[in-house]
Every structure is written in structure tokens, then in C-alpha cells.
Amino acid sequence: MNRILKEMIEHAATWPQEDQEELAEYAREIEARRTGVYTMSDQERAAVARGLAQADRGEFVSDELIAEADKRHEG
Template sequence: MTKEDVAVLAERIALLPKEARDELAQTIDEIGARHGVVYKLSPEENTAVEEGLAQAKRGEFASEKEVNAVLRKPWH
């Protein structure tokens, strides 16, 4: 695929509805994962991970009741 091909695809992607662009991004991530591409966290995701690690270091863990409440929610 050439740089020109990528540019044409970028123009086409820009015309898609947001939902379709989000779906495309997820698909690209899945393909990348199968080919060993490492996912780079967004700043927001990185902040959430850092907070979770800090909570773990402080010994702050979810209770069994909290875990069960999350696990019983339907997956979408």
C-alpha cells in the first residue's frame, strides 16, 4: 500500500459516521494485536491504569460484593 493509497483511505474514512470510524479503529487494533503490534494507551487510559496501580499499592481492592456486581452485569 502506497502513501497515496493511505491518503485516499484517510479521506474516505473521514466521510464515515463516527460509529463506523470507531468500529474501524477497533478492527485495526484487533488486526494489529494479531500481528504483534503493541497497543499504545491514550493519556486517559494511562491515567486510569496508574490510579489502579496506586490503589493496589495502598491495598485498596474491590470487595467481593463489588466484583460480583460487575461480573453479573450484561456484556455489550
């Protein structure tokens, strides 16, 4: 690891958790671009699990709400 990167990582360890998570997200995106494999964060994994549980319970957005959203984003 080059000196600049090593110093940056050491300094980032002193940042607030939210900033450290943001830096980790950027690193995951770079890694995904380089390898073609994206690794979800714990927060993303939890959000997917919540969405799947909602789908299992039949909780979907109504067709009317989707149509309204589509109208707002046209043209």
C-alpha cells in the first residue's frame, strides 16, 4: 500500500462512523467496478430483507400511485 493511502486510512479511522461508512461505500463501488462483483453493506442487506418480507406479505405500492409517479417524471 502506498504511503498516501496508508496515511489516509489511518486518518479516516478517526472520522465519525457515518463518514467511515461513506468511505467504505466508495471503496465497495471501486472494487465492484474492478472485479464485476458488488458486496452489499449490512444496511443494504437489511433493506433488501425488509423489502422481500414486505413482498412476502403482499405489501406492494398501488398501480395508481405508480401511474401518478410516472406522470410526474414524463418528458
